[in-house]
Amino acid sequence: MKRFLLFLFGMVISSSLFAEEKVMTLHDGARIYYDDIGKGEVVLLLHGHTLDKRMWAEQVKVLKDSFRVIVPDFRGYGLSSDPIEGVQFTYADDLIEMLDSLDISKVHVVGLSMGGYVAGDLLAMYPSRLLSCMMVAGEICNRPGPTMPKTREERERQRQWNAKSLKGGLVAYKIDRINQLVARAGSHGEEMRQALTVMILEWRAWQAQHVTCRVYYGRDAWARLKETKPNIPSLIIYGEKEGAGRSRMLDYLPDADQLTFEDCGHMVNMEQTALFNETLLRWLRNHKERLLRVPLSEGRTKN
Secondary structure, three states, rough: EEEEEHHHHHHHHOOOOOOOEEEEEEEOOOOOEEEEEEEEEEEEEEOOOOOOHHHHHHHHHOOOOOOOEEEOOOOOOOOOOOOOOOOOOOOHHHHHHHHHHHOOEEEEEEEEEEHHHHHHHHHHHHHHHHHEEEEEEEOOOOOOOOOOEEEEEEHHHHHHHHHOOOOOOOHHHHHHHHHHHHOOOOOHHHHHHHHHHHHHHHOOOHHHHHOOOOOOOHHHHHHHHHHOOOOOOEEEEEHHHHOOOOOHHHOOOOOOEEEEEEOOOOHHHHHHHHHHHHHHHHHHHOOOOHHHOOOOOOOEEOO
């Protein structure tokens, strides 16, 4: 056991080194760490819950020679500072402030899971800042937005839920999260276990131990999407094992497609890395055209 922990500690340390890592302080004092690599049109990669920017390592490798790739740790994840309980912010607004500070007017946004929620928020609330939007295993969420602050009853329910979730201890909670992601994956699930273990065990789990604010625009974004129907090239992707049907967002996006990756669960970019990278590169290079109607790899994706 001791030797295993030493091995794991070595994995964590080596996985925390980023040659292009930078930090930015937002207007409210939050410190956001991010990688900024390459030159060209900007691609903004947004990570999922319990994870951090390292989940995009294989995508950064294939993008950095053709694009400027910006990969942040959301507030409360990775190396970025934790939120302050009771202080309202949204991930989308954090990103817009970061882009403004970097003097970046438009980006291609790619988000997975929680990152997909935030990508959807950006699409609805800030469409003029997007060149294209790819939402993977997540899109605009059906939750109240910041226009409806949490009630005392909601805050108490979250405290009770947190206590129940952590009844077996924080480490057990994290290991259960790892096992769920692997169990619900396709045939490549075990191949991502080590990378997931490093990120999730390092996750400070602030969100599981505090009452969070309305970090997503959620239903506020839905209302804006229905009103404006932004004409931004958009692609929604799910793994077939999630059983997702046709996205409701397609009804309000004039220029959108949806794909399903076969033999794949939630962590699409880590499970089907080669196919996802092929899809991503093709999408970014042809975002002004609709070439994704042609099969990308016979028998492995479907519209």
